[in-house]
Structure formats: structure tokens, C-alpha cells
Amino acid sequence: MEENRNGINIGLLITSVNFVFVCCLLLFGYIAAGDIIADWFKYSPKVALTNTTKKTTSASHFDKAIDGIHVQTGLVYAEGFEVVRGTCTTCHSAKLVTQNRATREGWKQMIVWMQVTQGLWDLGEQEPIILDYLATHYAPKAVGRRANIDLAEVEWYILNVEED
């Protein structure tokens, strides 16, 4: 191994220079794209969302319709959807729409009520489109004077009671 007069190892010098160069590169990269890189290391909510909600975490998935339901709003994905989404989710969430069921006349009454008391604007030519959509997809279902317990919703579990 070659050594100069002062006893400095040339190889070590080259390594050091290289090291400093690489550091500079990294630093430059960090300055340029640090935010992006930092995000890679940040705690991601996806991890905690587990298998139960995993499917809903991708943006594209959320703006899609699955089984005819628009995932993000919960509205039925059918003709008139865009107009209804554009008009009826500006003040309150779509959940107030999807919870309700009414005839065309009933929906009309709700719209009039919102126009008279809540500042809803004149819907113009969009009104029949909206009413058709609502009356078709959010029509009343006959359930009689009292529905059965919704057994599909019941989660059966075993209760351990103490001996007595």
C-alpha cells in the first residue's frame, strides 16, 4: 500500500471524499423531496384500519360504486346521482338523505320545507331529475304496524351466567 511522506493513507482520503459527496447528495435529495420521504416513514393510518376497513382506504375505491351504492356518499348510483350528490350534500351529509324514505310528493314537501326555512335555492330544471331519483330509490317500504326485530342485524353471543 502506497503511503506519502506525511503518512496519509490516500485510499482513506478518497473514501472520505466519497462519503462527504454521498452525504451531500442525500442532503440535497432531502431538501428537494424531504416531505415526500418523511411521509414514507410516517405512521400510516392504513395500518390501524385492519382488514375490516382496509378496503375503504384507497381513494379510487371510495369514489366508486359497489353493488349499486356509491361508496363515499352511500347514495344509490343511478341516473340522477351526480345532480343529487351535487345539490343535496352541500349543507348536510348524504346520510340525511339516505336515512329517509318518501313518495315523490313527500320528497317534494321536504324540498319545499328546506326552501322555505333552511335556505335551499330554487332547483329549476334539476328538480324533476332529483325527484325522480329520490322517488325511485328512496321510496317507502311497507312494514306494517311493527316490523320484526331485524334478525339480520343481530349478532348472537353466548352469555355466561353465574351458577345460583
Next chain:
Amino acid sequence: MTKNKQKIGIHELYAKDPIEADKLLWGRVGEPKSRRGFLKKSALAAISLALGTKMVFADYFPRGIIPAALAHSSEAFELEGKRAGLIVLNDKPINAETPPHLLDDKLTPNDLFFVRNNGIPPREVNLSTWTLTIEGESVRQSKTYTLADLKSKFKQYTYHITLECGGNGRKEFNPPAKGNQWSTGAVGCAAWTGVRLKDILNEVGIKSNAVYIGYYGKDTHISGSDKVVISRGVPIEKAMEDESLIAWAMNGEAIPMLNGYPLRLVFGGYPASCSGKWLHKIVVRDKVHDGPKMTGQSYRVPCKPVAPGTKVADKDMCIIEAMPVKSLITFPKSGVMLPLGKQLPLRGHAWAGARSVTKMEYSIDFGMTWQPCNLSAPKNRFAWQQFDAKVSFPEEGYYEVWVRATDSEGVAQPMLLPGWNPKGYLNNACHRIAVKITN
């Protein structure tokens, strides 16, 4: 992350520790913007990512409540061993109800108390500048109090008072009624601390022509306009009752923001919408108060009974005052399986508007026979009462346990839906749970 954590679903996470869940899922550590505005950019990004859209109002979203779009995910409800938190009916304005099995406590914890917001809660609350003004045609003088005045000038009282939304149970009406489709959980009972409204009205001085009081709160309209969101009230006689409070504490703590922080009215036995939140003004009126949601069809039922589906003119609708007798099974949760020969412990609460509950019964045969439950006395007027029983079953199979309360006037809950009304108020039909007896 441990393996264990991977298995916890969003609901369980929220049920265990909502604040922690918020931190875990979204990095939300601050108060919602409605109080301080600590929400970090990264948290917003995380929520938006999960929702697949920019969550425009994420910064007003309260801590500890599952974003509606995610709560809706049916996948989350398939989780085994989950304990669901509040059920969010609407995330703007926020409306959330408590599932029956989470109402098991004698006093409903603040973080489980239902939320019926008509607008958006105030963003900034400054306790030192918050005032309450009493005015209107029927006061002798108008007067303004600070919170400190209220606390120092008047005697303080604590009462256990049940608050129930007039629309609790709306979901079951047929034909369907308009509005948030509450099932059973728009009810809770808390220990409210404050001053008597009558002490304040007496100090201010009210004229003999006073018939009603109305409130104004600091919530704002969801459309962003400066419309008054809701301004309701009660007859002057109700306002002058001992238990009618202007409250600043709930179960010994500050009232949660969503339930009216820092000051609200509390009127037991009336629809909870009478108990104005974020209270800053009371008007004493010489006529029935006519603020938004006092008139039209809101919180009104047909003056005379109508057939289901009837269109009723506004002039034929009457204001709801005292609410009817009602009860709720809070243990066990519906869906219980039990081996034959074991007795099922049953318990819950019963309440009766302005009256008390004098009899509580259960039936396992759809009302053919009724068995008595033990029933506690109310802590004070308007507090809910506790019932319990040990239920035996004759053989294997599917059962429903129904409970029925009877009030001090001998009026009992119906098993079917009571009188239909356009807005679906006052459903006090018997609560029931599904039970399977196994071998």
C-alpha cells in the same frame, strides 16, 4: 404494532378509548376546531385518504366519533367481539345515538350521551366573556349575567334528569317520517348542575302576562348563512319548576361541546329540543314563542289523531309538551344465547315524562302474559328509574323479551307503534331483545 392490535376494528378502537383511537387512526390530538383548531394537516390528510375525498369539514369533526362514511362500512360491523360506539346518523350536522347496551349505567357517561345537533356548535368559547341575557316583552328589565355571576349569585342545584329527543324511535313509523331516523338511543340521564331558571327569572322580574320562554344559542346554520338554527322553549309554568335548570356541569364535569358547552337549559320530561344548548339568551314572551322549529310541523303532532300517512295542515298541529312513558332494556344486549335451565338477568331504565313509572313488567310470549320486574324509585322527578328481573324460559328456542312500563296515571307503553304523526315523534312502543335458549 402487536398482532393483537391488527385485529381490532375501528369500532372497537373507538369504543375502548375514542380519544386514543383518534390519535391512532388520524393523528388527531387536539380539540376539534370548533374549540381550538389544533387539527394537524397530517391528520386531515389521513382522514381524507381513508374517505377517498377531501374531508372539507374534518376540522370541525369532534374527537372520538367515527367518521360517518367509515361507520357505515358494513364490514366493520361483521367484526367479532366488537363493541360499537355511538351510531352516527348524520355527520353534518352531527346526530349520533347510543346503542341500548351502552346505556346500562344509571347515569349516562358524558362520552356516551346522544347528540342531536341542528347546526354547528360555536368554534370559540371564552368562559370569561360568555354571558346570558334575559329579555323579551314580558320582563320588567333586561339583564345580563356572566358565568361567574350565575355561579356566585344563585343557589346551585344538582338533579338527575332524563333528556330524550322528541324523535327518538322515529325509524319505526310507517309510512316513514321525515328527519333523522333515530332508533332507540336518543335518550340519556345525567346529573346536571346549575341554577334554577326560576331564581333568575324572579330576580329579573317577569310580568304577569308572561306565557312562554324561548332560548337562543350560539350554534350556527349548516348552510353558512346567519339564520337562527333553532330557538324553542317551554310554557312559563314549566320554566318555573324546581328542576328546570340553567346548567354548566354534567355528571360533575363541564358539559361536552356537542351537548351545549358551556351553558344549556335542562327541562326534564319535555322533548330535549326545549333544552337549548350553547345558551346565551332567554326571552320571556307574552305569547307562545315562535322561533325556528317552534312552528310549522317541527316538534308538533296532530292535535286530533289521524290515519297513517295523512297530510296535516300546520294549523292542525300542536306543540309536544310532556313525553310519554317509556323503557329500555340495557342488559343483556339483543342476540343473547343462554343454555336451558339458566335464568337470564334482565335490566334497564324506565321514565315517564312529567310522571313517574309505577309498574314494570316483562313478557317472553309476545304479551300474552306479563311478569313483574323490580323497580327503583326515581332519584328525583324526571330521573329515570331502574328495573331488573330474572327471566326463566320453558324450553329451547327463539324468544323475544319485551318490557312494558306503566306510569302513575295508569298509562302503559303500547306493543305496536302509537299514533302515527307526520314527523314521527313520540314512539314509545315497548322495547324488545332477541334471545335464543340452547341445549
